[in-house]
Amino acid sequence: xxxxxxxQEIKPHxxxxxxxxxxxxxxxxxxxxxxxxxxxxxxxxxxxxxxxSKLIIGLIVGLMQAAAVLxxxxxxxxxxxxxxxxxxxxxxxxxxxxxxxGILGVFALMSSEQSLSLLWISxxxxxLYSFAGGIAALPFNRIISETILPEKRSxxxxxxxxxxxxxxxxAGFLVKLVLGSDKMLWPNNFGVLFLLAFVTLIVAYxxxxxxxxxxxxxxxxTDDMPSLWHECLNVxxxxxxxxxxxxxxxxxxxxxLFMPFMTLYATQSRHISLKWVGIFIVCMKLGSMLSNLLWxxxxxxxxxxxxxxxxxxxxxxxxxxxxxxxxxFFFSLAFFITGFASSALMLGYSGxxxxxxxxxxxxxxxxxxxxxxxxxxxxxxxxxxxxDTMGYFWLLVLGLVFxxxxxxxxxxxxxxxxxxxxxxxxxxxxxx
Numbered sequence: 001x002x003x004x005x006x007x008q009e010i011k012p013h014x015x016x017x018x019x020x021x022x023x024x025x026x027x028x029x030x031x032x033x034x035x036x037x038x039x040x041x042x043x044x045x046x047x048x049x050x051x052x053s054k055l056i057i058g059l060i061v062g063l064m065q066a067a068a069v070l071x072x073x074x075x076x077x078x079x080x081x082x083x084x085x086x087x088x089x090x091x092x093x094x095x096x097x098x099x100x101x102g103i104l105g106v107f108a109l110m111s112s113e114q115s116l117s118l119l120w121i122s123x124x125x126x127x128l129y130s131f132a133g134g135i136a137a138l139p140f141n142r143i144i145s146e147t148i149l150p151e152k153r154s155x156x157x158x159x160x161x162x163x164x165x166x167x168x169x170x171a172g173f174l175v176k177l178v179l180g181s182d183k184m185l186w187p188n189n190f191g192v193l194f195l196l197a198f199v200t201l202i203v204a205y206x207x208x209x210x211x212x213x214x215x216x217x218x219x220x221x222t223d224d225m226p227s228l229w230h231e232c233l234n235v236x237x238x239x240x241x242x243x244x245x246x247x248x249x250x251x252x253x254x255x256x257l258f259m260p261f262m263t264l265y266a267t268q269s270r271h272i273s274l275k276w277v278g279i280f281i282v283c284m285k286l287g288s289m290l291s292n293l294l295w296x297x298x299x300x301x302x303x304x305x306x307x308x309x310x311x312x313x314x315x316x317x318x319x320x321x322x323x324x325x326x327x328x329f330f331f332s333l334a335f336f337i338t339g340f341a342s343s344a345l346m347l348g349y350s351g352x353x354x355x356x357x358x359x360x361x362x363x364x365x366x367x368x369x370x371x372x373x374x375x376x377x378x379x380x381x382x383x384x385x386x387x388d389t390m391g392y393f394w395l396l397v398l399g400l401v402f403x404x405x406x407x408x409x410x411x412x413x414x415x416x417x418x419x420x421x422x423x424x425x426x427x428x429x430x431x432x
Contacts, residue, residue, distance in 0.1 A: 015147045015212040020156055022210045023144070027160025029204035032167035035281055036175065036197035037101060039065065042190075043126070044264055045179075045277065049186045050119045054264070054384035060123055067130035068137070069374045073232075075138045076367035086139040087213050093136030094205040100129040102198035108191030118187060134370075139213075141366045145354045146214050150417070153354060154299025154307075157347050158292040165289020165339075169282045171196070176278025232368055239356055241414050241423050242365065246372045248413070249349060251406035252312055262322065262338075265392045266331050276328055280335045287339025295347050303417045304351035305410075311344030312407045319400045323393065355416040356423055 037043065039061060047057045079086055104125045111118045148156050174196065178189050236243060263280060266272040299307050318337040325331045353369055354362065386395045414423040 015214065016149070016152070019143060019147050019211055020152070022207050023156055024159045024163060025207035026204045027157075028163040028167055029200050029207070031161065031164025031285070032171045033101075033197040033200035033204060035168040035171035035285060036193045036200065038281060039126075042175070042193065042263075042277075042281075045267075045274075046122070046187065046190045047119075048264065050116075054387040057264075057384055059384065064123060064126040064130055066374060067127040068134040069371050070131060071134045072138060072367040072370045075135060076363045079138055079142065079363055086142055087211070090136045090139035090211075091209060093132040093134075093139075094208055096132035097129050097136070098198060098201040098205050100125045100132075101194045101201060105191045105194030105196075105198055108187045108194055111187050111191075137370070138363055138367060140208075141354065142363055143211055143213055145362050147212075150351070150355055151300050153351050154296050154304065154347055157350050158296035158299070158343075161343050161346065162289050162292040162296075165285045165292075167200075168285035169289070171200075172278045172282035172285060174278075175281060176275055179277060180275035231364060235361070235364060235368055239365065239423070241356065242369065244409060244413060245349075245352065246369060248308065248312075248406050248410045249369070249373055250376050251402045251409075252315065252345060262335070264387075265322075266325075269392055270326060270331070272328060272331060276331075279328070280331060283332045283335040284339040284342070287336035288343040289339070291340040291343045292347070295344050299347050299351055303415050304348045304355065305413050305415050307344045307348030308352065308410050308413065309407070311341045311346075311348055312403055312410055314344060315341035316400065316403045316407070317341075319396055319403065323396045323400075352413075352416070 043061060043064075044057050047060055051057065075089070079089075104122060107118060107121050144153065144156065175193060178184060178192050181189065184192060263277050266280065267274055267277065295307055295310070298310075314337055318334050318341055321330060321334040321337060325334055353366055356362075356365055386398060414421075416423045
């Protein structure tokens with residue numbers, strides 16, 4: 001029989017409707033802001049103004065992304081000891097992220113030539129953006145897991161991506177106009193895009209600030225908690241599926257090996273005009289948006305494991321298309337299917353990790369999962385090295401191998417909703 005705490009956990013929370021609405025508004029405008037400063041499509045082109053080395057571009061993109069991992073384990077411990085700090089920490093994180101794009105946009109607009117100082121400012125500020133995201137991520141995951149039912153979470157994440165897709169497509173057309181304009185040269189054109197991201201994030205983070213957090217349980221004292229190292233070891237023993245999930249995510253998450261170089265591949269190797277980059281982003285966002293109409297009911301009714309399978313399969317299709325793409329149509333189709341894949345993987349991973357474990361341990365599971373994926377953020381470095389030394393073809397082939405391995409492993413993941421013992425002592429097991 002489930003404990004009283006678990007029984008309360010599976011009932012609809014009084015804040016569920018409010019938080020779903022605030023979260024969907026946040027996600028809608030966040031996706032738009034993300035399109036103005038897309039780390040795998042636009043940031044590499046911005047960095048290309050400083051260097052033509054794909055290795056260096058991959059290293060910088062990796063470093064900027066990896067900063068999100070650094071605070072997560074310590075944050076998980078702090079939130080479990082002092083749950084009341086969740087919302088203040090989330091607010092600090094999100095408004096820091098918002099400010100980054102405003103500052104960077106001003107610097108880029110003020111620069112009229114290739115400037116080493118602008119490069120360092122860009123790396124530092126975008127790394128700060130990523131680090132602040134690591135601070136805000138755990139409170140965000142906590143409130144979703146505690147106030148929104150598992151059967152509603154695919155809808156929550158899906159509608160964020162669906163409506164966000166509309167806004168991101170609008171942003172894509174603006175990106176096309178800005179980058180295709182002869183009146184705005186690098187880096188001023190990117191300054192405009194970064195300021196657009198800043199303005200859009202103000203709307204997104206205002207909505208996120210309206211989240212209601214449930215009443216905080218008393219935090220644990222230092223004496224009640226084992227060392228963080230022992231906690232992590234115990235988690236891997238208790239939840240054996242976590243190791244397999246981490247490997248699958250490592251091989252697939254954010255398509256990080258080759259995505260930073262897809263726009264460079266199209267514009268350099270296939271000689272596609274720079275003005276089409278915005279259209280590629282529109283296609284990717286359109287695929288992401290439309291696919292949620294399929295992924296949401298599947299995730300709600302069947303489970304999130306199948307979404308991981310679907311995401312990997314569609315990513316393999318997108319890779320094959322990219323290898324043979326020679327014109328705007330096939331690149332647009334490849335980006336469109338990549339959008340399908342990214343939505344399925346996002347909904348699958350986000351929902352899957354929140355269905356494992358009890359509410360008390362869930363924040364630690366998310367933090368361990370994120371921290372163990374630290375090498376993932378340096379996949380662009382590996383991708384840049386391969387692109388520099390072997391060319392884009394072999395980069396895409398290696399991506400195909402990685403995703404094939406990921407599919408094989410993903411097929412062996414347990415299903416939390418079926419009470420599978422391999423998933424560990426999760427809520428579903430206790431209610432069965």
